[in-house]
Amino acid sequence: xxxxxxxxxxxxxxxxxxxxxxxxxxxxxxxxxxxxxxxxxxxxxxxxxxxxxxxxxxxxxxxxxxxxxxxxxxxxxxxxxxxxxxxxxxxxxxxxxxxxxxxxxxxxxxxxxxxxxxxxxxxxxxxxxxxxxxxxxxxxxxxxxxxxxxxxxxxxxxxxxxxxxxxxxxxxxxxxxxxxxxxxxxxxxxxxxxxxxxxxxxxxxxxxxx
DNA sequence: GCCTTGATGACG
DNA sequence: GTCATCAAGGCA
Numbered sequence: 001x002x003x004x005x006x007x008x009x010x011x012x013x014x015x016x017x018x019x020x021x022x023x024x025x026x027x028x029x030x031x032x033x034x035x036x037x038x039x040x041x042x043x044x045x046x047x048x049x050x051x052x053x054x055x056x057x058x059x060x061x062x063x064x065x066x067x068x069x070x071x072x073x074x075x076x077x078x079x080x081x082x083x084x085x086x087x088x089x090x091x092x093x094x095x096x097x098x099x100x101x102x103x104x105x106x107x108x109x110x111x112x113x114x115x116x117x118x119x120x121x122x123x124x125x126x127x128x129x130x131x132x133x134x135x136x137x138x139x140x141x142x143x144x145x146x147x148x149x150x151x152x153x154x155x156x157x158x159x160x161x162x163x164x165x166x167x168x169x170x171x172x173x174x175x176x177x178x179x180x181x182x183x184x185x186x187x188x189x190x191x192x193x194x195x196x197x198x199x200x201x202x203x204x205x206x207x208x209x210x
Numbered sequence: 211g212c213c214t215t216g217a218t219g220a221c222g
Numbered sequence: 223g224t225c226a227t228c229a230a231g232g233c234a
Contacts, residue, residue: 045213052213063234087213216230217228217229221224
């Protein structure tokens with residue numbers, strides 16, 4: 001079996017862990033098959049002091065509870081009434097922080113992911129090394145898209161991401177790849193926190209959501 | 211009112 | 223291809 005992360009990996013400060021998740025593979029094995037992709041875009045949500053975080057002000061509810069626990073677990077939430085998003089819990093117990101996974105570069109299970117996303121079996125058109133066609137870039141570019149593509153549900157709330165069948169597989173930047181950072185998406189309401197450069201992505205990667 | 215997305219229509 | 227707009231949808 002592929003190696004898993006050591007416990008300590010997830011105990012890094014959130015703003016250090018977030019960029020280090022870039023290039024890490026997010027894997028889900030189900031009876032339908034394996035779906036996986038490299039993480040190419042994330043956003044950090046840094047606890048009670050971050051107005052954009054669900055745990056802002058220390059808000060502790062049934063939804064946010066998992067963020068108060070151990071890092072490395074999955075925080076799944078529903079947004080706009082219809083979409084689910086995946087986050088990696090970070091920060092030590094009591095520090096309700098998390099990292100939103102915003103986009104994957106698919107590495108395994110193209111057909112399964114396309115089917116889950118309702119895109120049809122056009123995966124065979126892909127040729128590695130060339131610029132991927134639009135439908136392929138749309139497969140997991142966006143937090144709700146990647147959640148749907150990997151078949152993650154509310155049942156997976158709180159799952160330990162060091163443990164198959166839903167887990168993070170060690171990986172990192174390829175030679176020549178660089179990290180870029182900028183403001184987070186969709187948090188215009190968050191006052192001054194709106195401008196914090198806590199979104200990280202792999203510069204130039206075609207699978208980033210924007 | 212929300213850590214989103216897909217459809218639609220205008221324009222190069 | 224881009225960019226802008228809009229509405230779907232459930233819950234705190």
